[in-house]
Amino acid sequence: MVRLVFHPLFFIPCFFATGPAMAQYRKMFEERRVIGQIFDRIEPVVETGAHGFFQLLHHQPIAFVLLALALGALIGKLNIKGISLGSTAGTLLVGIIISMSAEAIYGITYSIPGILSSFMLLLFMYALGLKVGPQFFSGLRKGGLAFMGIGIIVWVLNWVICYFGAMLVGLAPGYATGLISGSYTITAILGVGQGALSSGAYVPPVGMTIEEVGANMAAAYAISYVLSSIGIILLIRYLPRMFGRDAKADAIIAEAEYSGGAQHPVPGAPHALTMGFSPYDLRAFVVTHDKFDGRTLSQLAHDFPKVPILRVVRDGAILDLENDPVITRNDIVTVRANVHDLILEEDELIGPESDSSLARNVMLEVADIHVTSRAITGKTFEELARHGTAGVEVQALFRAGNELPVGPASTMLVGDVLRVTGPDIALKAAARHIGGHAILPTLKSEVLYLALAMLVGYLVGIVTVHISGIPFSLGTSAGCILAGVGVSYFRSRNPEFGGPVHEGARSFLQDFGLNAFVAVLSANVGPKVISALGGDTILWLALIGTVGALLPPFIAFWVGIKFFGLNSIIADGATTGGRNSTPGLNAIIEESGSSIAAVPYPVSYALTTVLALIGGYFSMILT
Structure with a gap:
């Protein structure tokens, strides 16, 4: 606790001081007053020990979130016989334990503003959409009906288990x-149920008030929410393993299937501009042969298109290649070509090899x-190599977001995207010739595109249509993931549009956003669990809620792989979407080491969100 004390004697000299002394006292007083205002804003911690610790977390919710994130990540890494919670489930568990302990032992009720958790969840959804955007539409074409079928199975079974389970054991309205x-784990269903109560669509039985029915809803929600949130993360994570599938191997197969056989990430996608393995290498040679001596750089590029010159060193200085210099004897030239060709041919063609660091230190x-440029439409790569693109190597060719085979006879069209490697000067020269500009890797943030896209997705998500008193909307989470999908999909065809995505930043948004959302959620749910404890009712709530949360996705996953013939990771993604479990999606992403499970997620998610709200309304009026 910080305590600021003002001694009364401090003010005595002020009455007798004049001139400069008075000004000095006034300055001291103003400084102390400002300091006092600062410390007045810090909530005091008046207790010591454990009580003081829980009180500190109550007054400083950011400390609660950070503590839950740290301990949750630590617990999530623990691996017992191949089974681990993962960071998301670990954070949720730690947060609930802390909030329940504070409530049960010291009567401290944590309540963190929901805007923080909502914003973090939207960041997660947008970042995830950026990752899976290019595969989303191909996923719809490949298995859209199957994804919707899985979602319907999850929803129907969940409603039947919860509604008739509560009826069979005699639970109150x-x-x-x-x-x-x-x-x-759809809080909006509570709102729909409360709406049925307030509108008079459901009238409680004699002797029971609307408030009591609402309290019953809240208690059942709290108990089942906590158990299902942890259970679904573990279930979704290990569903492929339960059915004898290798999650990582199936993810690789699914990625190949949904990418249409493409070997390189599409433009604008994560890892798109990552320098990978190449059979081409750099070598430096001293010019001694007549075929090179006295020829200009452009002439050599035309005669030897497969062996581009990337640098020329003369008398210890690097020449400017844009001036098309004439190569002379004893120049050191740096070339790039297939290692096999360099070893077997170029030593005899150019001259002896040089170990000059100035010549060899070329950043690719x-x-x-x-x-x-329409001037190059229809030209082949071989023709392109002879005119204006010396020094670059084509890695991939994309047309309308799809990768095409690359060979000497491959032709280019306006709108295509070429992925090339080479030194900076050669890349820029090639871009000018092709008519565009080189999109290079960058560490710059894309806050402008992120904010605008999320804003559009959010506004679309909050648009609500009421039919017979039931609100229907896409939801802000679905709106933001579709915004990410849209941005990523558009970039695959127009890489200049805010690209490229830096994978480190995107991955951080995805992981931190979801875990921070879960941490805030755990703080607010924990006290509700305490209030719902007591009697046999809690046992029935725990049992029915857990079965309703876990059995439907288990059966839907089985239907997905057995009847629809889906890849286990794709079926898992559709299942967790049908269960509306974003933490579950993150769990299978962690387990499989791939984001391909997110391809079917928005399809089943959007469908079951609407169905769940309808079902929640009728579960209330039919009670």
């Missing part, structure tokens, strides 16, 4: 709706170039 809401980069 409100519990069934709360169970559906909590086991489905990878870039995407959007073809905009």
Whole structure:
């Protein structure tokens, strides 16, 4: 605790001081007053020990979130016989334990503003959309009906288990709706149920008030929400393993299937501009042969297109290649070509090899170039290599977002995107010739595109249509993931549009966003669990809620791989979308080492969100 004390004697000299002394006292007083205002804003911690610790977390919610993130990540790494919680489930568990302990032992109720968790969840969804955008539409074409079928199976089974389960054991009105809401982890279902109460669509039985029904809904929601949130993460994570599938191997197969056989990430996608393995190498030679001596750089590029010259060193200085210099004897030239060709041929063609560090120290980069010049439409790569693109090597060719085979006879069209490697000067020269500009890797943030895209997705998501008193909307989470999908999809055809995505930044947004959302959620849910404890009712709520949360996705996954013939990772992504479990999606992404599970997720997610709200409304009025 910080305590600021003002001694009364401090003010005595002020009454007798004049001139400069008075000004000095006034300055001292103003400084102390400002300091006092600062410390007045810090909530005091008046207790010591554990009580003081929990009180500190109550007054400083950011400290609670950071502590839950740190301990959750630590616990999530623990591996017992091949099974681990993962960072998301670990954070949720730690946060609930802390908030429940504070409530049960010291009567401290944590409540963190929901805007923080909502914003973090939207960041996660947008970052995920950026990752899977190029594969999303091909996923719809390949298995859209299967994805929707899996979502419907999850929804129907969940509603039947929760509604009829509550009826069979004789639970009071409100519990069934709360169970559906909590086991489905859709808080909006509570709002739909409350709307049925306030509108008079459901009238409580004699002797029971609307407030009591609402309390029953909240209690069932709290118990089932906590259990289902942890359970679904573990279930989704290990579903492929339960059915004898290798998650990582199946993810690789799914990525190949949904990428259409492409070997390189599409323009604008994560890792698109990562320099990978290449059979081409750099070598430096001293010019001694007549075929090189006295020829200009452009002439050599025309005669030897497969062996581009990247640098010329003369008398210890690097020549400017843009001036098309004439190569003379004893110049050192740096060439790039297939290692096999360099070893067997070039020593005899150019001259002896040089170990000059000035000649060999050429930084190679990878870039995407959007073809905009109609003058080169229809030209082959072989023709291109002879005119204006010396020094670059084509890695991949993309047309309408799809990768095409690359060979000497491959032709280019306006709108194509070339992925090339080479030194910076050669990349820029090639871009000018093709009509575009080189899109190079960057560490710059894309806050402008992120904010605008998320804003559009958010506004689309909050658009609500009421039909018979039931609100229908896409939802802000679905809106933001589709915004990310749209940006990524557009970039695959127009890499200049805010690209490229820096994978480190995108991955951080994805991981931190979801785990911070879960940390805030755990703080707010924990106290509700305490209030719902007591009697046999809690046992039935725990049992029905857990079964309703886990059995439907288990069956839907089985249907997905057995009847629809889906890849296990794709079926898992559709299943967790049908269960509306974003943490579950993150769990299978971690387990498989791939984001391909997110391809079917928005399809089943959007469908079951609407169905779950309808089901929640009818579970209330039919009680």
